[in-house]
Amino acid sequence: MRILIIEDEVKVTRALAEGLKAEQYDVVVSHRGEDGFALLCAYGFDLVLLDLMLPGQDGLSVLRAIRERGSSIPVLILTAKDAVEDRVRGLEAGADDYLVKPFAFSELTARIKALSRRGKAEYAPRLSCADLDMDCSSRTISRGGVPLSLTTKEYELLEYLARRQGSVVSRDMLARDVWKIERRATPLDNVIDVHMARLRRKIDEPFERKLLKTIRGVGFVLEG
């Protein structure tokens, strides 16, 4: 999968490119809107990461130009402008999703995956991770054949992690997607941590092999 990054901040592009390459994406970087647009027209890409604040032609006009060409390539906008109006304008101009800077890299990869999946219905009724089994229709889980009982929240948390197993999930993502709270604050972090600790107590503590890991400073990952 080929990703075009249009972003003027060199340090950021270098980190993004490196991180995405490690995730097996092909990455091309452009530091100017006009160049990025030219690259996009010349070569085929599967996804664009577009910064809104660019020198020269700004991100929004690049986005409009892309859509005027009739291209339906997924565009994920990156913006430091934490203002609703900018996001709305970006989405209206044809962006598929947005991320507000500063963002967690894990969040970015999750969004990229979601965008590339788009259109392909993907809802596995059964999930598994090592010897952990989840039946999403009956909402039951077991590990090594031993049924485990989870509260509703713990189950939702585990399912969210299981659907993204192997990828790091940030607290921001959990707050927004599992707790449905847009603005994350300290109390919610504590809530997430308590739930995570309880979940770990139930699915990991009695077993030799630990599946749920905390990545300090980043988030959590469920890995077999």
Next chain:
Amino acid sequence: MLSFIALLVGSSLWIYLSVKASWERSLLREERQAISTARSVLEMSPKGRGDYGYLTVNVMFLATENGRIVYHTSAMANTGYIGFVLQDGETREYEGDKAWQSKDDREFKLVTHPMWANNHPYRVTVAVELTPMLDNLAFLRAILLTTLAASVLLSAAVGYLMAGSALSPLGRMAEKARRINADNLSERLPVERLDEELRVMASAFNQALERLEESFERLRAFTANVSHELRTPLTAIKSVGEVALRSNGDSGRYRDAIGSMLEEADRLVRLVEDLLTLSRAEAHRLPQAARPGDLNEVVRSVADTLQVLADEKGQSIRLELSPSLMCRFDEATMRQVFINVLDNAIRFTPAGGSIRLVTSSDGGRDAIVDCLDEAPVIPEEDREKIFHRFHRRDASHSASGGNGLGLAISKWAIELNGGTISFDEAPVRGNRCRITLPMS
């Protein structure tokens, strides 16, 4: 002042004109007397030259016949006019009034009439001396003008002094106000020795200064706090990074250092976001998507979310909800507010305590959400400060990860939704945080 001067000028003018008119009337009388005297003299006397001056010393006339002087009084002769006429033969030339000045500078009014008397066609010239009247009028003018000028000057001086004594406190206040700036906001205008109106104004101004000083002080503390809050995570990031680089640790150790740096970066991100939210709220630019909804639902779901935190401390959260509380509010904002308030209650209530969330409506006007905790009672003087930015209820607050902006943001958010938030003492023990929101 001006009207006073106008009055003064008017009355002086009136005095002058009426005196002048009365003089003129008496002169006219004199003139008529002279004419009638002349007629009687001419009637009585035979034709020819005569001198009846001794009979009427004060009456001055002369009579001519065919340009020749036939009669004149001695008084008339004394004026020197006779010689003048003899020289010029002037009496033939005119009839009516004319002014004449004698050689010794006396002013006369000469009136010449044709007069038929004793079968002779005479011309009679009557003289009336104007000098005394003119002199007197000049004197009167002088007196009036002098008094007028003096009183105008006097009244102006009095007015100026009076206004000056009333203006000078204002002037002092203005002078003082001009000197007040950011560096001496603690100065106040003098209030003593002012009349009622000025005192009210001065103290209103002083109160405004008081508030200004307060918010200025808060701003100064805020800036200091912000830089402190920024410096703490920045210091951590720098030192953790440096230490990790210096050591030849394994990758696990590096991971730990990077993780720690990321945590601090996260703290910074959140601080900056909160500051941004606050400044937007203060500029009334906080995006609000108010929709009608049941406030009870938000309370219930927040209680549900934070239940685990209470569980950890062995606390219970009790909900006492009224049937329905339909309001218009921005749900994400209100959720955040209740999370902040309830989290505070959980944090400060001792382990094993209980927290009550009680909702009610104030007769359908306001929805009321009370959060009753069992924490140590907040002293009355601190109840407002709790909503100040970076206010910390105790030192451990910082350790628990909050940045001291939560309640400040909550207050702004509530007020933007048209509601209020305040702390007071709960009826039994602990504190009551009361949130009100207008009902739809």
